[in-house]
Amino acid sequence: MDKGSLILPKSFPELKNDTFLRAARGEEIEHIPVWCMRQAGRYLPEFREFRAGKDFFETCRSPEDCCELTLQPLRRFPFDAAIIFSDILVVPQAMGMEVQMSPGKGPTFPEPLKEPEDLQRLKTKVDVSSELDYVFKAITLTRHKIEGKVPLIGFTGAPWTLMSYMIEGGGSVTHSKAKRWLYRYPEASHKLLSQLTDVIVEYLLGQVKAGAQALQVFESHTGCLGPVEFKEFSLPYLRDIAGRVKDKIKESGLDNVPMIVFAKDGHYGLEDLSESGYEVVGLDWTIDPCSARVRTGGKVSLQGNMDPCALYSTKERISEIVKRMLEGFGTKGYIANLGHGLYPDMDPENVGAFVEAVHTHSRQLLNRK
Numbered sequence: 213m214d215k216g217s218l219i220l221p222k223s224f225p226e227l228k229n230d231t232f233l234r235a236a237r238g239e240e241i242e243h244i245p246v247w248c249m250r251q252a253g254r255y256l257p258e259f260r261e262f263r264a265g266k267d268f269f270e271t272c273r274s275p276e277d278c279c280e281l282t283l284q285p286l287r288r289f290p291f292d293a294a295i296i297f298s299d300i301l302v303v304p305q306a307m308g309m310e311v312q313m314s315p316g317k318g319p320t321f322p323e324p325l326k327e328p329e330d331l332q333r334l335k336t337k338v339d340v341s342s343e344l345d346y347v348f349k350a351i352t353l354t355r356h357k358i359e360g361k362v363p364l365i366g367f368t369g370a371p372w373t374l375m376s377y378m379i380e381g382g383g384s385v386t387h388s389k390a391k392r393w394l395y396r397y398p399e400a401s402h403k404l405l406s407q408l409t410d411v412i413v414e415y416l417l418g419q420v421k422a423g424a425q426a427l428q429v430f431e432s433h434t435g436c437l438g439p440v441e442f443k444e445f446s447l448p449y450l451r452d453i454a455g456r457v458k459d460k461i462k463e464s465g466l467d468n469v470p471m472i473v474f475a476k477d478g479h480y481g482l483e484d485l486s487e488s489g490y491e492v493v494g495l496d497w498t499i500d501p502c503s504a505r506v507r508t509g510g511k512v513s514l515q516g517n518m519d520p521c522a523l524y525s526t527k528e529r530i531s532e533i534v535k536r537m538l539e540g541f542g543t544k545g546y547i548a549n550l551g552h553g554l555y556p557d558m559d560p561e562n563v564g565a566f567v568e569a570v571h572t573h574s575r576q577l578l579n580r581k
């Protein structure tokens with residue numbers, strides 16, 4: 213494709229399956245919508261073939277490649293939503309940090325933030341529209357190429373999760389370097405979290421302007437915080453993001469889009485999350501569906517939460533697990549998903565069985581009413 217054809221008109225094809233958007237808003241549906249975190253990923257042979265020998269972030273910077281990878285899972289499975297192929301770490305890159313993807317090791321920052329003085333290395337003003345323009349182009353292109361089949365979800369990492377990567381320099385079990393900042397340098401921590409929040413708000417708004425029809429905020433590292441730290445260093449920023457993005461969408465004359473907050477392992481914060489300004493709360497598998505409904509009191513739609521490892525089971529067992537999960541959540545205001553992303557060694561056939569089980573059992577449950 214030549215570069216010129218990337219400048220695309222915004223008159224997108226009409227949406228044919230809006231089940232995901234209706235469930236997010238708690239409206240009537242004919243079946244429960246389903247998608248999977250990391251549905252565009254290494255468990256698909258076509259993904260591995262397409263990505264072979266290419267640098268991860270170079271792929272992220274190519275709108276055509278991101279579009280192709282986003283569409284791959286939709287060719288195999290009748291998912292009710294697509295998530296744009298990208299990564300949460302494009303935000304620290306836009307703020308001036310170098311991030312490399314080491315195959316088999318995950319993301320690494322050659323020069324992580326060590327002490328508060330290092331904050332000076334970050335750009336004070338980030339021009340989000342030019343720095344992350346490649347993501348916006350990928351969204352616009354994909355929104356056209358998806359031909360209105362299903363809605364396209366945009367996403368970002370949440371401030372605390374991004375802060376922890378920027379200090380740890382990569383994945384971590386304890387997150388102790390990043391947590392050291394919270395206890396030892398609370399002011400500098402808040403400064404960094406605010407800086408990240410400002411960039412994230414512009415980034416999410418840009419994604420909506422480019423064509424994203426829903427947004428998910430990944431707070432993947434909630435599990436290493438306790439309730440007190442969560443209330444101080446994560447929740448206020450999650451709230452701020454939802455409030456400011458929604459205000460800006462309104463100011464820009466755009467239609468509101470549902471926002472999903474996924475705070476992995478944040479079971480202790482479920483009540484707070486259900487009052488944080490998001491339409492949907494995503495759940496990991498450590499939360500029982502019925503108790504999640506009680507604890508969120510009908511204030512939000514819920515998304516999740518089958519243990520991804522259940523996909524190592526048989527198709528029959530997957531079907532039983534899905535049935536129990538749907539009965540627990542009920543059919544209203546519910547989006548089926550896994551409790552976290554798909555792993556590379558998972559069998560695509562069982563992913564198909566998961567999707568089919570959600571559609572079949574939910575139609576039966578809805579017809580019984």
Ligand SMILES: Cc1c2[nH]c(c1CCC(=O)O)Cc1[nH]c(c(CCC(=O)O)c1C)Cc1[nH]c(c(CCC(=O)O)c1C)Cc1[nH]c(c(CCC(=O)O)c1C)C2
Pocket residue numbers: 248249250251252253254263268295296297298299300301313318319367382383384430432476553
């Ligand atoms: C497929 C993929 C992605 N990122 C990485 C991979 C694997 C590497 C490859 O393909 O070469 C590296 C890649 N990127 C990251 C990691 C995790 C590293 C670690 O913490 O140990 C890896 C292996 C960082 C990352 N990246 C992401 C999160 C949040 C979700 C979560 O909690 O897992 C996180 C924490 C988000 C993400 N990342 C990606 C998507 C889009 C596709 C989709 O979901 O279908 C999304 C939404 C894409």
